Amino acid sequence: MNLTVDRVSKSFGNKSALTDISLEFTTGVYGILGANGSGKTTFMRIVASVMKPSSGKVLLNGQDIAALDHQYRELIGYLPQQVGMYPNFTAEKFLSYIAALKGLSRTEAQAKVNEVLELVKLSDHRKEKVGKFSGGMTRRIGIAQALLNDPQILIVDEPTAGLDPKERIRFRNLLSQISADRIVLLSTHIVSDIELIAKEILVLKGGRLIRKDTPRELLKPIEGKVWSLLVDETGVSTFQAKYRVEAIARIRDQFQLRIISETKPHPDAVNEDPNLEDLYLHYFDEEVVV
Ligand SMILES: Nc1ncnc2c1ncn2[C@@H]1O[C@H](COP(=O)(O)OP(=O)(O)O)[C@@H](O)[C@H]1O
Ligand SMILES: [Mg+2]
CATH class of the missing domain: 3.30.70 (Alpha-Beta Plaits)
Known part of the structure; x- marks a missing residue:
C-alpha cells in the first residue's frame, strides 16, 4: 500500500495553512510533529479526505482519492482532535451505533464491537456510560470506533492531549501494535509519544514540511x-x-x-x-x- 501526497497546499482565505507538501507513506507509524498552528490538523483532514486541498492531490496506489471517493473513505479510520461522544450511551451501544453508521450489518457489528473492545482493553467497561470514562478510556474508545471498519489507514489527531503518563504509554503501545499492517498517522506536540514507535517523523513548521526522517536521522544535527x-x-x-x-x-x-x-x-x-x-x-x- 502506498499513499502519496503530491504538492498539497491549503489556504483559508488569504491565509496559507499548508504549503507544497509532498511525501509518501507505506505501512507503519508516522509521527507528525509541530507546534500549535503549524498545520497538523489541516494536513490530517486532507489525508482523511474530510477536506479538499486548495491545490495538489493525494493518491492511493496511484489513484486520486477524490476520484476513489467512498472507496477511499472505507479504508480510513479517523480520530479527530475533538470527538463528539454520546455521554449517555454505554461503550457497547456507542460502538454499535457507529458501526451501523459505517454500514456494518448487525451480526458483523456485534463481532467487530467485541473485537475492538478487546483490542483497546475496554471489554470490562462495555456496560458503562462513555460520559463517565477517564481521559485515557475516552481516547481508547475513540480509537475503537476508528477501527470498526478495519481501516488500512488510521489517522489520529493529537490523541494523547490531556492524558497522564501511564495512559500515554498504554496508548502508544496500542498504536504500535495496530500499525503492523496499516499506515498510522499520529500528530502530536509531545515528542516522547512518537520517539519510540514512529518509523518516520514529519516536522511541520508554519505549514511547511521542514524535515521527514527516521528518529535516528533526525537527531543527527544535534548530536x-x-x-x-x-x-x-x-x-x-x-x-x-x-x-x-x-x-x-x-x-x-x-x-x-x-x-x-x-x-x-x-x-x-x-x-x-x-x-x-x-x-x-x-x-x-x-x-x-x-
Ligand atoms: N477552518 C479554518 N478556517 C480558517 N483558518 C484555519 C482553519 N483551520 C485551520 N486554520 C488555520 O490554519 C493554520 C493551521 O491550523 P491547524 O491545521 O489547525 O494547525 P495545528 O493542528 O498544527 O494546530 C492555523 O493558522 C489556523 O488558524
Ligand atoms: Mg490541530
Whole structure:
C-alpha cells in the first residue's frame, strides 16, 4: 500500500495553512510533529479526505482519492482532535451505533464491537456510560470506533492531549501494535509519544514540511550538542542568560542543567545523548510539553 501526497497546499482565505507538501507513506507509524498552528490538523483532514486541498492531490496506489471517493473513505479510520461522544450511551451501544453508521450489518457489528473492545482493553467497561470514562478510556474508545471498519489507514489527531503518563504509554503501545499492517498517522506536540514507535517523523513548521526522517536521522544535527552540567543556584541564571537551557532538575542543593550548545559550555559539562525533545527545542525554540 502506498499513499502519496503530491504538492498539497491549503489556504483559508488569504491565509496559507499548508504549503507544497509532498511525501509518501507505506505501512507503519508516522509521527507528525509541530507546534500549535503549524498545520497538523489541516494536513490530517486532507489525508482523511474530510477536506479538499486548495491545490495538489493525494493518491492511493496511484489513484486520486477524490476520484476513489467512498472507496477511499472505507479504508480510513479517523480520530479527530475533538470527538463528539454520546455521554449517555454505554461503550457497547456507542460502538454499535457507529458501526451501523459505517454500514456494518448487525451480526458483523456485534463481532467487530467485541473485537475492538478487546483490542483497546475496554471489554470490562462495555456496560458503562462513555460520559463517565477517564481521559485515557475516552481516547481508547475513540480509537475503537476508528477501527470498526478495519481501516488500512488510521489517522489520529493529537490523541494523547490531556492524558497522564501511564495512559500515554498504554496508548502508544496500542498504536504500535495496530500499525503492523496499516499506515498510522499520529500528530502530536509531545515528542516522547512518537520517539519510540514512529518509523518516520514529519516536522511541520508554519505549514511547511521542514524535515521527514527516521528518529535516528533526525537527531543527527544535534548530536554532540547536548550537555548536562551541575551548578549552584546563581549558576542557573548565569547559564540561562548565555545558553539555551532546556531543562533544570534540582538535585539536593544543586541544579542539573540540560544545555544545547555547539561548544562545551563549561569544562565540567558532560555530553548527553540527544532525544527528540532536544530537537524540538532546536527547531521550535520553545518550551516542550512532556
Ligand atoms: N477552518 C479554518 N478556517 C480558517 N483558518 C484555519 C482553519 N483551520 C485551520 N486554520 C488555520 O490554519 C493554520 C493551521 O491550523 P491547524 O491545521 O489547525 O494547525 P495545528 O493542528 O498544527 O494546530 C492555523 O493558522 C489556523 O488558524
Ligand atoms: Mg490541530
